[in-house]
Amino acid sequence: MARRSGRRPGNQDTRESILDAARLAFAEKGYDNASIRSIAGAAQVDPALVHHYFGTKEKLFLAVMNAPINPAELVPQALAGPREQAGERLVRMAIGVWDSPAGTAALAVFRSALSNEWTARLLREFVVTQVLRRAVSELVLDPDEAAMRSSLVATQIAGIMVARYVLKLEPLASADADVIAAAIGPNVQRFLTEPMPEVFKAD
């Protein structure tokens, strides 16, 4: 008995279905709480297969991230254009991305960063420092203020993610993207371009 099945010719896309399941699991539960075993279960696959394809859990996570997120393209793109609505465009873009299927990967990074140290570094050092700060620099008048202003922007954007996708606070979680963008955009705009208290550039 115990018929070991070996290769099943139809499933060439096993690897892809593992990736899909992993993306979903990481987005819903974060890096630590998404287990290889549950991912394998969702993909209807033996846990050892996951290791066969991706080696380690970290590598699986990185493989999931190498999808289509490219904040390095999206953020500057959102900030380009009329300076006065940059804030609203940024918020709208962010929500648009996360609500889309492709955004699942982005949500996975974020959720993971909240409870796992090395993914937090990933987010902090890549997305915020490299991408956001650079893009913001081109918009801000006083270069000394760029770092602090991007921090502030990050505050508001991260807050949306936490409230809407992690804590699922109502009525925000069910609100329309346009409503949110209209409500929050101006605040981000202020962080980006409005004059700020003087104490500001200290350090």
Added chain:
Amino acid sequence: MARRSGRRPGNQDTRESILDAARLAFAEKGYDNASIRSIAGAAQVDPALVHHYFGTKEKLFLAVMNAPINPAELVPQALAGPREQAGERLVRMAIGVWDSPAGTAALAVFRSALSNEWTARLLREFVVTQVLRRAVSELVLDPDEAAMRSSLVATQIAGIMVARYVLKLEPLASADADVIAAAIGPNVQRFLTEPMPEVFKAD
């Protein structure tokens, strides 16, 4: 050998040192990632002692929370007073609380809520719905807007916590509380009292 030590008369405060270690661990790692064993280790105590005193991990967490946080008092108190600076007072109070030693417990709830479902419910249904929304209602002109406005406020406040205490984004993480309050307060103020787009009260 293996001299079992039994009662050590000096340590009557063992219970307190467990509580301290637990508060710290929950604040730094969240509910799931803070293990009873590591808490016991930090308190230089046998893991079984933790159960002896607190029963279960959930009860230990609740014991940690029964400290001096009382947002039910603090939030209304911050929102009372001149309507025009309510936002700034709220931000300043929030940061003040979390930066204080007593705020470790609050940070523990928040961090835990980010990765654990039942603590998330705790935060959502108690702090946000019961406390924040009620307090905001008294400040908002149109009562239909209260829920959405508190969601928005929660966004910004949660964003500060995530960026400053969880992700530790610089320069925000090291910034002075007054600077942050001055920079972010007006945005919270807008969420509280400024006119908002019309689409707003829908649902």
Added chain:
DNA sequence: TGATGAGTTCAACGCTAGATGAATTCCGCG
């Protein structure tokens, strides 16, 4: 003195996790 009970420790159970290595099946190529 002797009993009580709180403080404390140790060992173990059952569970889940990530990871590994051997065994099996079968496609495709020579």
Added chain:
DNA sequence: CGCGGAATTCATCTAGCGTTGAACTCATCA
């Protein structure tokens, strides 16, 4: 046909978790 290697499964290892129960020590009090 025969063979190599990829795909797949199973059994297992190690490590950590929360929790339990029994054992031991000792201060206190009748």
